[in-house]
Amino acid sequence: MNEYQNLLNRYTDQFERLRRQLRLLSFWRLVAFVLTIVFGYYYFDSSSVIFIVASILCFFIFLFLIRYHDKIKSAHLLTGALVELNRNEIELLGGAVSPYPGGEEYINPHHPYSYDLDLFGSRSLFQYLNRTTMSFGTSKLAESLLSPSAEHIIGRQAAIEELSSTLDFRQYLQANGMVNRNEEKKLNKIRFWLGAPRSFKSKTAYQVLLIFPLAAITLTLLYIITGSQLYSSIAGLLFVINLAISFSFAKKIMSNIAASSDINRTLQQFSLQLGVIEKQQFNADLLKKLKTHIRTDSSSASGAIKQLASLFNYMDIVFNVFISPILNGLFLFHVHVLYRLDRWRDTNGSRLIDWLEVIGEFESLSSLANLKFNNPDYATPDPDLKEGIIVKSMGHPLITPAKRITNDIDLDDQKFVVLTGSNMSGKSTFLRTLGINLILARAGSVVCANEFRFYPYDVNVSMRITDSLQDCESFFYAELKRLEGIIANLSSGRKTFILLDEILRGTNSNDKHSGTVGLIRKLVAMNACGIIATHDLSVGDLATEYPSYIANKCFESEIIDGELIFDYRIKEGVCTKLSASYLMKKLGIIE
Known part of the structure; x- marks a missing residue:
């Protein structure tokens, strides 16, 4: 932040200096224009050569001041932009909401993960990252999050590493x-x-037209030299012809x-x-x-x-x-x-x-x-795993460091996790944290973690499903279609990382349990890697059935002095403490 503050102070001083310079130039430009008119008037009144010379000189000074004023105005606008962007960076590091566009045009509920992970829109990852100023930049940044190329990760990491150390270059490009x-x-x-x-249809047509201005200029010069009225008349005729050609x-x-x-x-x-x-x-x-x-x-x-x-x-x-x-x-x-x-x-x-x-x-x-520069403690991911993900001290980049809780996760040996926990314990936030950091890693970016080793999977997420009255599609059917897409992606042979949050919410408990267990068994058979969050504690029994493939993790809560406390730390095993009934009693909803 100190570097941004120093730049803000420097550019603010420069901005004020240029503003004073513009005012002064505007004054002298007006003076030069007025003197041009005044000296011209005195010339016609007295026919003194000195007045016409002075008038012409003032006119050229006026033209020079116009050009110089435009140059200083451009510098003033650029410096104003530099002041604005450095002030923005200071405020953003202090936890303010980004003033930059959130990429709402890229919101797509049917995308495999962007809608579920809140990549676009107000207070989104895209808005947090975005320092683009033109539509081409916006689309390139969105593309890097929506459809990154695994084979370019290392090259992009090197480019981002180099650009992170070129603050002046980045700021002048943005400004x-x-x-x-x-x-x-x-x-x-x-x-x-x-x-x-x-x-012009051809170059020849243009070359033919060149004859007329050449002739007009030549005859005009001859008239000036000789004073011959013949040259004057022909030059005048050519002048009219040239105007007619221009009009055509x-x-x-x-x-x-x-x-x-x-x-x-x-x-x-x-x-x-x-x-x-x-x-x-x-x-x-x-x-x-x-x-x-x-x-x-x-x-x-x-x-x-x-x-x-x-x-x-x-x-x-x-x-x-x-x-x-x-x-x-x-x-x-x-x-x-x-x-x-x-x-x-x-x-x-x-x-x-x-x-x-x-x-x-x-x-x-x-x-x-810019993300790397603002967060020097963020890790550069290592895409060296043949399968799986290993993460240490991972947090959500949009949560301020003072409030951020970090967690570890190892999906190397056991590639699938059943994540249980009570309401509000942090399951969904953890899934989004892992998903967002994986998207950043695939884009070649640094991630909010101390260590991040991964295989560059395709990503499929089912966390936020929407129904559609227009398409006559229910919430439950929309969710089934999303799950069908995940299975289709796996069936195509593409290695896919999956994040599922409380699936099959639109059916009864027994049907939901049966469907969830059946889906996990199929995902295991298809060698999928991922996490499923659920309130159904019995789903954790699958870890006994597949001990080398499935691990149980959980988020717990505690009641301390009559208050429900969450530490948001991931733990081993199945959740043992539930919170829904306690919260309903506390709010007077049930006895």
Whole structure:
């Protein structure tokens, strides 16, 4: 936290200094503009050369101050984002709720585990991890949690390890993205423009048009040199012809402007994010591989996108009623810009989305690297087991350290656990804790544990089942379909880790017991690894039937001074103390 506080202090001072600088520049910019007008007025009033020279000089100072003001404004916005993200990190380390998006669009009750483990939504794991700023980054981070690749775990671990030590890189990548608001809406415009037809059918048509501006410029210069009215008349005619040619391209010009409206700054921010990546040297193979995707034959990806932003910016000049007629009458300015846009799209159009996906991948990896940086005591998992999971001092990452209870679990020799315990004793929290840490491990992230050795299983969870009136599906049938999916996954030969919490709740006790025992026997026969939590203590008898495969674990409670106390520590054996009747009596529900 001290490092974040130091950065917050530094960037806050810098932010205030830039704010004062902006105010000063705004004042002097106004002064330069007023002096330009005043000196121009005195020139026309007195015809003194000194006034026109002063007016022109003030005008150029005015233009310089506009550009410099824009530069300082960009730095001010970036510094403001750095202030915001460092303040956020301090508050998050203090236990505050994350202000970042929770990925609600990825909530899917039919996913094998994400809905049951609360991966997405308010106060979710995704929201806790998320430091992405663009849709590509958000989707890459979600993908790493929803469908990670086991073969890439080691490579991702190395990348996350390296990124965790590059705080400035990660913060500048994030801050530049934070400046880029409403990015998804603007991305749709970019996609539309990439798919639009070319403005020129061939290069030859463009080259023919070059004759007119060349002739107009030449004749204008000849008129200035010689003063011949003939040159003036022909140059004037060519000026009108050039305007007519430009007008014939009006539809294409406006089409490009419509596609590019309000995305110049977005492209500039993408360029800055790519520039941050291009300047950083990496050692991890995955990071070096990602960096190769943003190289071009002639320039950097950041330079290419910056060029596109400039071209779109030039298109907006068409609305300047003073400058646009001159530029198009003499140079066919917007025709040239259209051609350069065609060339840019031909050269880089197919790569633009790939470049943005690279930013997204870096944002995703940086989010996980941020978790490691903020939690230096978290362990890097070791995917070295042929089967099973061995965990020491494992806790839930979303529970603050002051309140977090940690537990050990060994699913190496005995690969299935029957977990019993009274209500509120911590069974469901333990299942989610193990599930979330396993998901993090499969994503290449650090985990909330001192040691975490595992086989990178597929994960299937049945903890929170929902019925569906729309699909005419009952709660009980929805649960059976989830269990059917687990069996199907095992039948396909995929090694699967299973977490089940109080299954078959929608049936009577005898039927529930029979179904639970039958399911566990089938899971054992299919060599499944996992945990089933249940209130049915007799299910624990299966440990006697399968002593080398099934272990009994439990959470217990105690009554101390008339209060029900839970220590949330996992213990060996079957639960011996129940709490439901005691709590009902305490609340006056029963006698």
